[in-house]
Amino acid sequence: MALPKRHHTTSRQNKRRSHWKPAVLSLARCPQCAQAIMPHRVCPHCGYYRGRQVLTIATKDKEQQGR
Numbered sequence: 591m592a593l594p595k596r597h598h599t600t601s602r603q604n605k606r607r608s609h610w611k612p613a614v615l616s617l618a619r620c621p622q623c624a625q626a627i628m629p630h631r632v633c634p635h636c637g638y639y640r641g642r643q644v645l646t647i648a649t650k651d652k653e654q655q656g657r
Contacts, residue, residue, distance in 0.1 A: 618629040623636040632638070637645030
């Protein structure tokens with residue numbers, strides 16, 4: 591198995607790792623409820639996507655009344 595011939599310094603390691611960073615999330619505003627959501631996805635707060643309601647979101651008040 592091959593072994594490195596010379597020791598890599600910490601600055602060289604850090605230069606190589608400088609591009610290892612998490613991708614920045616892009617956020618958009620929901621036109622219905624103005625919450626921050628990821629673009630091109632259904633709003634988890636109100637259930638709207640592109641001006642139409644595609645999910646029915648149950649609120650906490652309704653859940654507590656049913657119990």
